[in-house]
Amino acid sequence: MIKLFLFDIEGTTTDINFVHKVLFPYSEKCLKDYVLNHQNHPTVVKALEDVRKTVQQEEQKQLGLYEVIEKLLEWIKIDRKHGALKEIQGLIWDVGYTKNDFKGHVYPDVKPFFMKILDKGLKIGIYSSGSIHAQKLIFGYSTEGDLTPMISYYFDTQVGGKRERKSYQRIAEETRLSPAEIHFFSDIPEELEAAQDAGMGITHILRAGTKPSHFEAVSDFRVFMDFL
Ligand SMILES: [Mg+2]
Numbered sequence: 001m002i003k004l005f006l007f008d009i010e011g012t013t014t015d016i017n018f019v020h021k022v023l024f025p026y027s028e029k030c031l032k033d034y035v036l037n038h039q040n041h042p043t044v045v046k047a048l049e050d051v052r053k054t055v056q057q058e059e060q061k062q063l064g065l066y067e068v069i070e071k072l073l074e075w076i077k078i079d080r081k082h083g084a085l086k087e088i089q090g091l092i093w094d095v096g097y098t099k100n101d102f103k104g105h106v107y108p109d110v111k112p113f114f115m116k117i118l119d120k121g122l123k124i125g126i127y128s129s130g131s132i133h134a135q136k137l138i139f140g141y142s143t144e145g146d147l148t149p150m151i152s153y154y155f156d157t158q159v160g161g162k163r164e165r166k167s168y169q170r171i172a173e174e175t176r177l178s179p180a181e182i183h184f185f186s187d188i189p190e191e192l193e194a195a196q197d198a199g200m201g202i203t204h205i206l207r208a209g210t211k212p213s214h215f216e217a218v219s220d221f222r223v224f225m226d227f228l
Contacts, residue, residue: 002201003181004153005117006171008162009128011187012205014138018105026096027089028076032069034092039065043091047084054082090134097141104138107207111144113221118150120228125153127171127184132156163190168198185221189213 010016038044051068055061063071075085096102117124126135132154139147153175160167172179179199186192187210192202203224204210204217218224 001181002122002183003177004123004125004175004183006125006127006153006182006184006195006200008184008186008188008191008205009126009130009135009138011207011210012185013106013110013126015105015107015207016187016209022102022105023089023093024076024079026102027092028073030092030096031072031076031088034095035065035069035072035088038091041091043087047087050084051082054084090131093134093137097137100141104140104142106139106142106144106147107221108144109221111147113225114147114150116225116228122228123152123175124150125155125171125175125182126151127155127159127162127167129157129162132158162186162188163194165194165197168195168200172198172200189215 007013010019035044035048039048048065048068051071052063055063055068055071072085072088075082076089097104114124126139128135130138135154135156136148139151153171155167155171155174157167159170159174168179168182168184172182175182179195180201183201183203184192184195185203185205186195187205187207189204192204192213192215196202202215204213204215205221206212206217206219
C-alpha cells in the first residue's frame with residue numbers, strides 16, 4: 001500500500017524550461033543593480049571575493065567591481081556552476097518571487113493530484129537536486145498558488161545523488177516507511193532505476209520533450225487519480 005508519493009521537480013511537476021527561460025534571464029537582468037545596491041551585504045561581499053579569487057587563479061587578473069559583475073553575467077550565459085554565482089542568484093530569486101515578478105511553474109495537473117492524495121490520507125514529498133529553500137520557493141509562489149501546506153517532506157542532495165540507490169533508502173528511513181510504501185515520479189530513467197533498486201514503486205513522467213523509456217509512463221497525473 002502506497003503511503004507517500006515522492007515527486008521530482010524539473011521535468012515532472014515543473015517545466016524543465018522554467019529555470020532556463022525564467023529564472024536565469026531574470027537573474028541576468030537584475031544582477032548588476034542587485035550587486036551595486038547590496039555590495040555590503042555579507043553574502044554578496046563573500047561571493048564577490050570568491051569570484052575575484054577564481055579569476056585570479058584562472059586568468060591571473062585583478063578585477064574591479066564592474067568587471068566582477070561582467071564576469072558573473074558571463075557565467076550565467078555559460079551556466080557555470082560556481083558557488084558565488086549560485087549564492088547571488090539565490091538572493092535575486094528570493095526578491096523576484098516575493099515581489100511577484102514571476103511564479104514557480106507547476107503543471108496544472110499537479111494540484112488536483114495533490115488534493116486527491118491528501119483526501120485519501122496519504123502524504124506528499126519532494127526530491128530535487130535544487131536546494132530545499134529553492135524547492136519551497138517554487139511551490140510557495142507557484143502558478144497554482146501556495147502548495148507548501150500540502151507537502152510533508154522536502155529532500156535535496158543532502159540525502160545523496162538522485163541516481164544512487166542509497167539516497168532512496170535514506171528517504172525511506174527518514175520518513176519511517178518501507179521503500180515499498182513510497183512511489184516515486186521522475187522524468188529521468190536513471191533516477192527511476194535507483195528508486196526501483198531501493199524497492200520503491202516508480203512511474204516515468206513524460207512531459208513535452210521527454211523521451212520514453214522501458215518504464216511505465218504517464219504524461220498527466222490525472223491518469224492516476226482513478227487508482228487512488
Ligand atoms: Mg527531473
